[in-house]
Amino acid sequence: MRDFSKMTNKELEDYAESMGIRGVSHKSRAHILNKIYAVTGSARPFDLNPISCVGATLLTMAEYNQEGNCNTHTLVSVSCGANHDFFPVVGHKAGEVMALLKDAMNISDNPQIIINGLPSNGNYVLQEGDRLEFVKHSGEKG
Amino acid sequence: MRKNNIIIIGVGGIGSNLAEFISRFLNFEKEFCGKIVLIDGDSFEEKNKTRQSFIRYGNKAESKVLELIQKFTEIPFVFHDVYINKKNVSEYILDDAVVFLCVDNHKTRKIISDHCNTLNNITIINGGNDLLDGSVHLYVRENGKDITPSLTKYNPEIETPEDETPEEMSCEKRSISEPQIFFTNLQAAIIMCQVYYSLYTDTKTKNLPSIIYFDIATQKVTPSFRK
Numbered sequence: 001m002r003d004f005s006k007m008t009n010k011e012l013e014d015y016a017e018s019m020g021i022r023g024v025s026h027k028s029r030a031h032i033l034n035k036i037y038a039v040t041g042s043a044r045p046f047d048l049n050p051i052s053c054v055g056a057t058l059l060t061m062a063e064y065n066q067e068g069n070c071n072t073h074t075l076v077s078v079s080c081g082a083n084h085d086f087f088p089v090v091g092h093k094a095g096e097v098m099a100l101l102k103d104a105m106n107i108s109d110n111p112q113i114i115i116n117g118l119p120s121n122g123n124y125v126l127q128e129g130d131r132l133e134f135v136k137h138s139g140e141k142g
Numbered sequence: 143m144r145k146n147n148i149i150i151i152g153v154g155g156i157g158s159n160l161a162e163f164i165s166r167f168l169n170f171e172k173e174f175c176g177k178i179v180l181i182d183g184d185s186f187e188e189k190n191k192t193r194q195s196f197i198r199y200g201n202k203a204e205s206k207v208l209e210l211i212q213k214f215t216e217i218p219f220v221f222h223d224v225y226i227n228k229k230n231v232s233e234y235i236l237d238d239a240v241v242f243l244c245v246d247n248h249k250t251r252k253i254i255s256d257h258c259n260t261l262n263n264i265t266i267i268n269g270g271n272d273l274l275d276g277s278v279h280l281y282v283r284e285n286g287k288d289i290t291p292s293l294t295k296y297n298p299e300i301e302t303p304e305d306e307t308p309e310e311m312s313c314e315k316r317s318i319s320e321p322q323i324f325f326t327n328l329q330a331a332i333i334m335c336q337v338y339y340s341l342y343t344d345t346k347t348k349n350l351p352s353i354i355y356f357d358i359a360t361q362k363v364t365p366s367f368r369k
Contacts, residue, residue, distance in 0.1 A: 079364055079366065081275060081277075081355040081357070081364070082275055082355040082356055082357035082360065082362035082363065082364045083357075083360075083362065083364070084362070084364045112296055112298075114296070114366075114368060117367050117368045117369040118368075118369050119296075131367075133366055133368075135296050135297070136277075136355060137297070137299045138268075138270055138276075138277040138279060138293075138297050138299065138300065138353070139269070139270030139271040139272055139275065139276030139277045139330065140246065140247065140248055140270050140271075140272065140299070140305070141155070141246045141270060141271055141272060141319075141320060141322050142152050142154050142155060142156040142157065142244045142245055142246045142269060142270055142271065142327070142330070
């Protein structure tokens with residue numbers, strides 16, 4: 001695995017372009033690294049700065065800042081009906097997440113909010129490992 | 143689960159297909175010693191052909207039972223040509239049954255849910271769909287206590303239904319039905335059978351989701367675990 005921390009921005013640009021990644025010329029170091037790791041996928045959190053991954057869970061996403069350091073974000077399971085995905089929303093209120101994902105997850109107006117299987121409300125602040133669900137109406141016909 | 147009677151309520155797009163799947167499974171299960179009861183007051187008509195599995199016209203419950211007894215000789219079948227309502231629900235749904243709820247309105251779901259909340263041991267596997275998506279809800283009650291949430295607990299549309307039962311609808315209203323897709327009905331029926339199979343093979347109820355959502359357009363199937 002290449003040690004990207006020792007590469008200059010120009011070297012990173014060349015490396016990204018050799019991988020077929022376009023649009024990295026004169027971009028920030030963080031931008032180039034995120035592009036590279038978006039392509040290389042699963043290796044993201046582990047090759048640049050292993051210390052940053054201590055305490056990370058399987059639901060962790062890596063992101064690189066201007067200095068090329070790896071920041072990790074714990075993801076929260078969010079679902080509405082059959083729509084389900086993981087989002088870096090730890091510390092956000094459930095109501096904020098609802099507004100953010102309303103269209104993307106087809107969330108109805110004023111849905112019941114469930115956190116970890118129990119009724120909750122929009123003021124709940126999401127924590128690591130939470131499962132957030134916006135209840136979708138059940139199917140009517142048959 | 144092996145000696146529990148099966149009650150299929152609503153023999154339409156979901157129920158007519160599910161009845162066949164469940165009968166095929168149980169016909170070859172030597173340990174199953176219950177009966178299969180089909181209940182529906184509606185009749186199979188030409189317009190139902192695109193989604194519903196029948197080989198003859200007439201009352202849906204009767205037609206399907208007459209068909210099933212030819213194919214699956216090891217199971218006793220019973221049919222009732224009625225719609226479930228508040229007055230007759232206690233006559234048809236008794237303790238220890240597994241109810242496959244395949245009706246097309248929330249008001250009947252509410253009647254059945256309320257009645258089952260008064261029983262000691264009952265399992266409801268409720269399926270419903272809209273055009274492309276739908277849900278399957280598992281309700282288990284043991285020794286007078288809810289093991290999984292009731293149909294109404296997280297579903298205000300069932301708790302306070304705005305629709306009507308088939309008996310309340312005018313003939314004109316009943317003849318106009320919202321469009322449905324065969325594959326959506328089929329997906330609901332298949333997931334309901336899978337839930338039943340998990341229960342039948344002794345999967346612990348606590349490991350099962352209380353509701354499963356599906357969407358045939360995106361091919362997503364998402365379980366929800368609720369308390």
